[in-house]
Amino acid sequence: MPSQPKPLHQICLIGSGGVGTIASLVLTKSNLARVTVVLRSKFAYVSQNGWEIDSIDHGQLLRWKPHRIVASALDAAKDEEGQPVEYDYVVVCTKQLPERNPVVDMLSPVVTVGKTAIVMIQNGIGIEQDVMKKWPSNAVISSVSHIGSAITEPNIVKQVGKDVSKMGPHYHTGLDDSESMKRAQAFVEMYCAGGASVCELVDDIQKARWEKLLWNGTFNTVCALSRINVGELQRSGGRETMLVPMMWEIWRIAKATGHELPESVVEWMAYRLPNDCDYKPSMLVDLEEGRPMELEVILGNPLKIAKEVGVEVPNLDMVYRLLQVQQWQIDQGKKSNGG
Ligand SMILES: NC(=O)C1=CN([C@@H]2O[C@H](COP(=O)(O)OP(=O)(O)OC[C@H]3O[C@@H](n4cnc5c(N)ncnc54)[C@H](OP(=O)(O)O)[C@@H]3O)[C@@H](O)[C@H]2O)C=CC1
Numbered sequence: 001m002p003s004q005p006k007p008l009h010q011i012c013l014i015g016s017g018g019v020g021t022i023a024s025l026v027l028t029k030s031n032l033a034r035v036t037v038v039l040r041s042k043f044a045y046v047s048q049n050g051w052e053i054d055s056i057d058h059g060q061l062l063r064w065k066p067h068r069i070v071a072s073a074l075d076a077a078k079d080e081e082g083q084p085v086e087y088d089y090v091v092v093c094t095k096q097l098p099e100r101n102p103v104v105d106m107l108s109p110v111v112t113v114g115k116t117a118i119v120m121i122q123n124g125i126g127i128e129q130d131v132m133k134k135w136p137s138n139a140v141i142s143s144v145s146h147i148g149s150a151i152t153e154p155n156i157v158k159q160v161g162k163d164v165s166k167m168g169p170h171y172h173t174g175l176d177d178s179e180s181m182k183r184a185q186a187f188v189e190m191y192c193a194g195g196a197s198v199c200e201l202v203d204d205i206q207k208a209r210w211e212k213l214l215w216n217g218t219f220n221t222v223c224a225l226s227r228i229n230v231g232e233l234q235r236s237g238g239r240e241t242m243l244v245p246m247m248w249e250i251w252r253i254a255k256a257t258g259h260e261l262p263e264s265v266v267e268w269m270a271y272r273l274p275n276d277c278d279y280k281p282s283m284l285v286d287l288e289e290g291r292p293m294e295l296e297v298i299l300g301n302p303l304k305i306a307k308e309v310g311v312e313v314p315n316l317d318m319v320y321r322l323l324q325v326q327q328w329q330i331d332q333g334k335k336s337n338g339g
Pocket residue numbers: 014015016017018019020038039040041042093094095096101106121122123124145146147148149150151282294
């Protein structure tokens with residue numbers, strides 16, 4: 001008797017922006033999953049027209065859609081016949097804004113206790129804590145992405161940087177480590193099968209988070225504060241006076257929490273991009289567009305950890321406070337415009 005094909009993994013993805021739309025494409029292309037995507041502002045347009053994707057990994061796609069598009073997580077919780085759906089994986093790729101758009105609130109309708117593994121493809125430190133507290137018996141998979149991808153209106157996705165990521169289980173006491181690893185491994189296999197450039201399964205994902213923070217905690221924040229791009233910051237001398245000292249502060253917090261990064265990584269992070277690089281980090285773009293910045297998970301949480309482990313971080317602290325003021329200004333502008 002021919003063997004039955006394995007059932008597809010049921011996946012719900014929330015946060016179909018630059019990162020999430022490419023993730024939904026990869027998971028769909030794996031042929032191992034049935035992918036439901038929750039779209040908020042773009043539901044009507046993309047349901048009708050699909051996405052226009054220009055991707056360094058996947059080429060040009062016109063009118064592309066995942067298996068199913070829905071307008072809310074509540075809609076995703078039921079299938080087309082109105083029957084409840086239990087997802088194997090819920091993938092979250094929204095910006096990490098715990099104080100404004102908590103991940104646990106947006107995921108609640110689509111997480112089945114003890115079954116759904118929660119995959120977080122987002123920047124920052126400490127992002128898994130709330131999810132772990134809310135669903136102590138569910139697997140949490142944490143992903144650090146180095147893709148470069150963005151959406152422009154109304155439905156254009158431009159992926160300019162290859163989809164290179166590390167993923168791994170975020171171990172916690174509510175679930176056997178071997179089960180957490182098994183779920184992470186199955187997800188990584190699916191992600192690789194879908195044509196991602198590189199997706200590496202790692203055991204210590206927090207180390208990868210700290211390593212990436214060397215970039216996000218410095219280039220993102222100082223470019224945003226100074227309102228200049230990466231190349232300008234490098235040519236200005238600010239790399240030596242601000243970025244490198246801040247990188248060492250992050251390096252020391254990571255070390256104090258048991259994640260010792262090679263010392264050479266600081267030099268590499270600080271000097272890997274050319275001096276004419278006109279890239280604007282996402283925090284600068286968010287500031288310019290008057291959107292909330294991912295400040296709490298990029299600097300706020302690392303600063304709390306620094307305090308707990310007794311590491312002095314005067315430069316990070318000052319940059320954080322200045323950015324808090326910038327965020328306040330954005331929020332005031334929104335209030336006075338009635339937003
Ligand atoms: N872009 C990149 O190249 C990289 C980004 N990252 C990180 O990945 C994460 C995602 O970034 P990115 O893709 O750029 O972000 P985007 O702003 O492009 O996309 C976020 C998406 O989330 C959607 N969203 C927010 N809240 C909800 C909700 N409650 N329900 C449904 N959809 C929601 C937004 O939809 P709406 O249109 O409705 O607002 C938006 O489409 C961030 O943590 C970022 O720092 C990491 C590496 C590279």
